[in-house]
Amino acid sequence: MAPASLELQPLLAGLAFPEAPRWHEGALWYSDFYLQRVQRVTPDGEATTMAEIDDQPSGLGWLPDGRLLVVGMRKRQLLRVDAHGVTVVAELAPFAPAPCNDMLVDAQGRAYIGNFGFDLPARAPFAPTVLLMVSPGGATRVVADDLHFPNGMALTPDGRTLIVAESYGRRLSAFDVADDGSLSGRRTWARFEQKGVAPDGICLDAEGAVWMASPVSREVLRVREGGEITQRIATPEQAVACVLGGSDGRTLYVLTGKVMATPQQSRAALGGAIWQVRL
Numbered sequence: 001m002a003p004a005s006l007e008l009q010p011l012l013a014g015l016a017f018p019e020a021p022r023w024h025e026g027a028l029w030y031s032d033f034y035l036q037r038v039q040r041v042t043p044d045g046e047a048t049t050m051a052e053i054d055d056q057p058s059g060l061g062w063l064p065d066g067r068l069l070v071v072g073m074r075k076r077q078l079l080r081v082d083a084h085g086v087t088v089v090a091e092l093a094p095f096a097p098a099p100c101n102d103m104l105v106d107a108q109g110r111a112y113i114g115n116f117g118f119d120l121p122a123r124a125p126f127a128p129t130v131l132l133m134v135s136p137g138g139a140t141r142v143v144a145d146d147l148h149f150p151n152g153m154a155l156t157p158d159g160r161t162l163i164v165a166e167s168y169g170r171r172l173s174a175f176d177v178a179d180d181g182s183l184s185g186r187r188t189w190a191r192f193e194q195k196g197v198a199p200d201g202i203c204l205d206a207e208g209a210v211w212m213a214s215p216v217s218r219e220v221l222r223v224r225e226g227g228e229i230t231q232r233i234a235t236p237e238q239a240v241a242c243v244l245g246g247s248d249g250r251t252l253y254v255l256t257g258k259v260m261a262t263p264q265q266s267r268a269a270l271g272g273a274i275w276q277v278r279l
Contacts, residue, residue: 006233008254008275012041015272017257020059020071020102020201023245028253030241030274031057031070034266038070038081041274043246051081056263059113061105063136069111073099078111078134090138097129102201102241104153104162109136110181112143112162114150126168133181143183144175152201152241154210163189165199165212172199172210172223190227197221201241201255205279211252213239220254233277250279 016034023029027040033056041047051057055072057079062068068081069089076093077100079086092100096115103113110133117129131144144150148169155162155177162175162183170192176185190210192198196217202210209230210223215238222231237256245251258271266272 006231006277006279008233008235008277010273011045011253011276012047012274013272014270015257015274016263016266016270017240018255018272018274019241019257020057021241021243021253021255021274022060023243023249023253024062026247028243028245028274029060030255031060032272033057033073034263038068043251051086053079053086055079056099058101059103061103061111063105063109064107069103069105071100071103071113073101076100076115078103078113078138078140090134090140092132092134092140095130095132095140095142097127102150102152104155106155106159106177106181108181110134112153114147114153114164117147117149131164131183135181143181144186147173152199152203152212154202154204156204156208163202163204163210165202167198167200170198172202172212174225189225190223192227200239201243203243205244206249211242211244213242213254215240215259220252235275237271237273244279246278252277252279 018030021030038051055075057070058073059071070079078090080089098116100115105111113132118124118127128146130142133143134140149167151167152165172189174189175183199212202212220233237258241255254275
């Protein structure tokens with residue numbers, strides 16, 4: 001039997017370019033990086049600015065004590081936001097050769113952070129890059145290399161497998177996670193041969209399948225380990241990220257953005273949006 005057709009419903013419009021959605025304490029958090037804000041939106045669509053960042057914010061996560069971590073893309077920094085303001089936790093530029101992007105923070109407060117690998121806005125030649133891990137105290141080290149634009153990440157519930165979306169590699173790669181957070185046992189979790197399909201932001205569902213945003217093909221897909229695609233949902237613009245949330249974890253939130261020539265045009269157009277669908 002073919003899977004039921006699903007259709008997105010609007011939650012929030014008028015954004016510049018939303019990224020890095022996280023469901024946290026009953027609401028959806030995300031970065032609008034061209035507006036330099038971290039925002040929170042409730043299930044009824046009420047949005048609140050939670051932090052303003054003097055950079056383009058991207059990946060989000062929380063330390064075990066509840067303090068917010070934010071990736072500063074252009075300055076290549078890991079930032080902490082609390083009652084005292086915004087603090088630099090780690091300087092990533094010595095390790096990351098290009099703008100940093102998405103991040104996953106595990107239960108111990110370790111932050112895994114990707115980066116472009118090359119100057120994408122300047123149309124520089126492609127180059128593979130590294131995945132970084134930052135300890136809660138700010139110590140930074142490389143935990144994987146030869147990654148093709150590491151982007152969204154997901155961690156299995158037992159904390160033992162990290163799945164990384166390699167956008168330019170058109171694959172999901174999996175790593176075993178050791179007690180100290182180091183990675184080993186790299187393997188291809190899924191590979192995508194269809195033209196235009198490549199992973200950006202990802203999340204795991206209760207059955208261990210990955211929901212992934214595919215910007216060029218303008219859709220989100222549900223994928224099982226090995227590459228079987230079991231569900232596809234079309235999006236009106238480029239799908240850049242997705243996350244499961246809601247009171248029962250069965251609402252899929254999808255972030256879309258309209259890629260413009262310059263950040264100024266994106267800020268003026270406000271073509272970004274957040275959508276939702278019940279699974």
